[in-house]
Amino acid sequence: MTTRNAAIPPVRYGYGLLMFLLALTGFAQMPIFKRYYIADIPGLGWLAMFYVTHYLHYIGAVLILGLAAYFVTAYFRTRPERPKLTPTGYLRAGLIGVILVTGLLLAVKNFPGYVFPPGAVILLDLVHLGSVFVFIPTALYCWAFSKKWINSPSKGDVKGVN
């Protein structure tokens, strides 16, 4: 069964909004919004301010890390029978995992005294961005076709984002 589960609507909407904020502020790390007039749209001038978008991206990262930890813990603590991730659930979880890990490493790199080899930084940047490029169409597909994260067993359930 792969219908949408409206278990916790505020969390689902919050998750969607959070992912949108992260994607927007993430893309804003590239100098494209001013070049292509998007930052000229009234109210969107902040998209061309690199320090503002960087800060907002970090705030989004704090929230998504908390949310991810909550759902991963809830998933593994669910009893008596742990629900199973759907194939698209595995794909989305894997992509978010890669994005979080590479993002964390990039955040560590930004501390004074942390010098990563140039090749490693380029690899992290490309994997982080590449994962986002795969995640966005995947998430849109799952949203459009009401794909669930988990196949709920008869007993026990992980309520949350679907």
Added chain:
Amino acid sequence: MAIQLSRRSFLKGSLAAAGAVAATSAPAAAVKGAKGGRHLATLIDIDKCIGCGACVEACRDANYEKYPEAKKPFPKMYPNRVPVEDWSDDQYASDRLTPYNLLFIQEAVVDVDGEERFLTVPRRCMHCVNPPCVKLCPWGAAQQYKNGISRIDKDICLGGSKCRKVCPWHIPQRQTGAGLYLELLPSFAGNGIMTKCDRCCDRVAGGGVPACIEACPEGAQIIGPRDEIVRKAHELADETGGYIYGETENGGTNTLYVSPVPFEELNKAVDKGKGRPHFKPAENTMAKANNLVLGMAIAPIAGIAAAWGKQIVADNKKKEKPEHIKEGTDHDNA
């Protein structure tokens, strides 16, 4: 023709040679002393600089192979607002920073103890301890070495100029029509390559010193491990009643200036603008976001605690429920 070598001239020549060797080997030893992750910093004594331009010429000689090779005509870029920045026909401009002039002499007329003085100040990349140009480059084209030197890899840079926008002094300069972007989508992404002083990183890696320091006839600039350079800057400032710039600006830079006048006054006196950096106070640009990383460490713990707690509450409710049902059953049986 036989060379006549007197004892006096031999001694004089030997002393001069020994002095020259000592002059170049002392900073070289300092460079070696900075190995093992210690940042290298330079100290520029503005009082000593005579504005001769020897450092500017030495910089050109040492770095001309790194200069961008602009291919013309430049690709038409969309949208039209994308600016062309072309210094390829004006490579000898020396009154500001350009892609072909990584170091220039800034001039100022200031009042020192009631006396009007003409000061000259070598300006180039400050080599921040935590350089935003490096840390915020979206492609990793800007890099920092363990010795604190930051540089832009011209083979990778796309010329988006984000590094210049996030630099408190707007140091990096762009040359359109060169670099990797020409091989990708030259009309729609990128705009050349960014350039800035890399503190002659190749020479330093080989145990040498940057060309500008080696060429200075007045010894206005010295190089060494940052902690030692900071100490020397304070000693010099205490001796001369001078002022220090670079120790704390943008969280600390690896270029320290000591000036006979406050930098607020020097900043008012120098010609500022594009390619001509200021001497204003500079807050630590990376600090605010980096403070949030603590939140990134705490957030998962909070998430785990919330999920764990919720599960415990749910388990307790489940435990209570059977007893209640059991009691009810006994009561019914009774």
